[in-house]
Amino acid sequence: MSITQTVAAIGRLGFTGNVTPKIWYKQISLPSGRPDHKAITLLSEILYWYRPTEIRDEHTGQVIGHRKKFSADKLQRSYQSFADDFGMTKREVQDSLKRLRDAGLITLELRSKTVGGNHLSNILFIEPVAIEIDRITFPVVDDGVTPNCNTSSENSEDTQREDVGAPTLKRGTYTEITTKTSTETENLDLLSDSAESNELAVADDSDSFDAKAKRELLTEAFVTFYDAYQKKSGRKSAEKAFLKIKLPNDRESAIEFLTGIMIQAKRWGDLYALAPDDQKQYQPHPATWINNERWSDEELPTIRNNGQSSRDWATEMVNEEERF
Structure with a gap:
């Protein structure tokens, strides 16, 4: 038929x-x-x-x-x-x-x-x-x-x-x-x-979670993000981009959202920290990563290290940290 x-x-x-x-x-x-x-x-x-x-x-x-x-x-x-x-x-x-x-x-x-x-x-x-x-x-x-x-x-x-x-x-x-x-x-x-x-x-406390409170939360969270991402370049521009991230309108959801970003940033940071020296240059600058919302990527970039791809690394890291 x-x-x-x-x-x-x-x-x-x-x-x-x-x-x-x-x-x-x-x-x-x-x-x-x-x-x-x-x-x-x-x-x-x-x-x-x-x-x-x-x-x-x-x-x-x-x-x-x-x-x-x-x-x-x-x-x-x-x-x-x-x-x-x-x-x-x-x-x-x-x-x-x-x-x-x-x-x-x-x-x-x-x-x-x-x-x-x-x-x-x-x-x-x-x-x-x-x-x-x-x-x-x-x-x-x-x-x-x-x-x-x-x-x-x-x-x-x-x-x-x-x-x-x-x-x-x-x-x-x-x-x-x-x-x-x-x-x-x-x-x-x-x-x-x-x-x-x-x-x-x-x-x-959603009523008190105004623009000022959001900025304070983002400012504090940026320090954690920058350490997790591990690429130490363009900190000022990265922080400027980070502070523009649009958060949910209640604190609980905002913290949950930022936690997901931190987890993904650490996965990227760990990935490139283990990469060969000639591959490290391909890690996006922090500001670029933020502006392009790379935390929402389905997969990590494909990088090879002694014949092992980033997907294999992701399998090894999944028990510690994974995208939320």
Whole structure:
């Protein structure tokens, strides 16, 4: 059977990005039985970041490994970044992630870490629970038992979980995970079960994050950037370019954004630090790197050192630092 011109044209577009299994609209639902569209959207976004990226040999095209898309051991995202991406309010994002967590589909972890000399607390890290994602996406249908997660039966003790949607929660029935990590994990709860106090545990300082505060943050972050990038040239022009970086309008998202830049700058710096002397000249000047927003590059430049390409180096460095 031949395809139409429109089908062929769409096929050439090469869409990439989030994937939403159709069955989720039945499996992830609100108490009313209607699909929980906001939670589904956020879960799809979270899983995008956890899908590994292939590392291919540049000569043969064969897959030689995989890497993660984010820098730490778990995905770091702020509520505001989700809200900005999907047209939600921060409160809607908080509530939706809480429902996913209470359904056992994700974990939420709060950590503290130091970035550019600033001690930051209540930084959110998110991780999907793979076995539960598999369960709702590829449910096993037993005789007399529907795979819909909102269905419960008094006679089924092992085959059904509690409602994957938004069941009525009881106070004190959940805890945040408290894994010890190098970033000093704190056992803090992000959201209250109480509807009247379902806000961030830390005060929102977005109102005070004005142009002056942004410039102060950029000024301090530049010192970290310049050290990480390692090419010591044109510091004045580099700082001027760095201070022009457009930050998100809340401090939490701005710090997250700058952290990603620092991680990528260090990867570039480490790459050229290991490069042969005749290759070091090709490292862009700091100001050029900033003005061209090279932190958003998908891959590191290809440089050879004793027969080893930069992609091989990236594979070795991925356990320490990776693009967020």
